[in-house]
Amino acid sequence: MVVAAVLVVSLMNFFQKEVRSLFYFFSAPIQKVLFRAGDSTSDFLQGVAQVKTLKQELDEFKLENQELLGQVVALESLNKENKSLRQALDLGLQEDFKLSLAQIIGKDISQDFILIDKGAQDNILKDMPVITQQRVLVGKISEVYDNFSKVMLISYEESSFDAKIGDISGVVKGQGNFRILFDLIPREENIYEGDIVVTSVLGGIFPEGLLVGRIKKIKRSDVEPFQQAEIEPFFDISQTNNLFIILEF
């Protein structure tokens, strides 16, 4: 019986895509309900557990909000200036991305992959970038089924792409388990904790200016030619339901 089971399982590897697609098709409605239920339950429990710290955070956010409002005003004036300069130079404004909305229906058991409810039938192709509503980079499509796709998160161990802080470029590498590292930053460049890492167009994998994360800890060694920094990613799949797939950029 065990031998028969092993034979069947190895045969299934030849039809992996079809077998998985079939299971995902039947499971998707249940998974969607479970995912939403988990989301609301964890929100409720977090709220109860963190009432004390929430008030403190609220005060901090109020202060931060005031600072940001000031920045928004400054940026608005810059935007106006930018528009008029573009008109003067006769440049068309960069078109927004062509997006497709998708919902998360599950997470891979051991690796940094998630499953979304859009697939080949919705014109999704391999390697398309996936972002959140706030332009935060989540990952890229790694496998496409008929109605579903697997998204390789940027924290997956084999994921790496070009990114930058201002003019300082480097490479963001996945470390597994939702951890990411900003690597190959020249040693003479000064980066600070709290700096925001965004994608750069260098690698051609992702469009420019998508948010990646905030620098958490810098690792500098006299022996190494480059410095590294741990990044606290902006994406949090337990707090996100809807994602956007960039169809064209």
Added chain:
Amino acid sequence: MFKKILISIIVFYFLVLIQTSFLVHFTIFNAVPNLVLISVIIWNFLEKRRNYFGVINGLIGGFFLDIFSGRLIGFYVLILAGLAIFIKLIFKRYVRIQ
């Protein structure tokens, strides 16, 4: 026997769905509890030494874990079935319950 296997298939299917979609929101240091693995271990610990249904449970649970992970189908089947056999062997050889 057939009835037992059918129940086991349904139970493990729902355990995997809960694990991949519900428990993702309740991580402990970014780790999600592996319900299937825990169930297989507990089953094999509590089962009578002569029974081998725990190994079949390992195969079924492993299969569902494989379907919902990016690895080759068979990876978790081998791990869980191997684990079940290992627990059975240890109990058979080294544990004596009065």
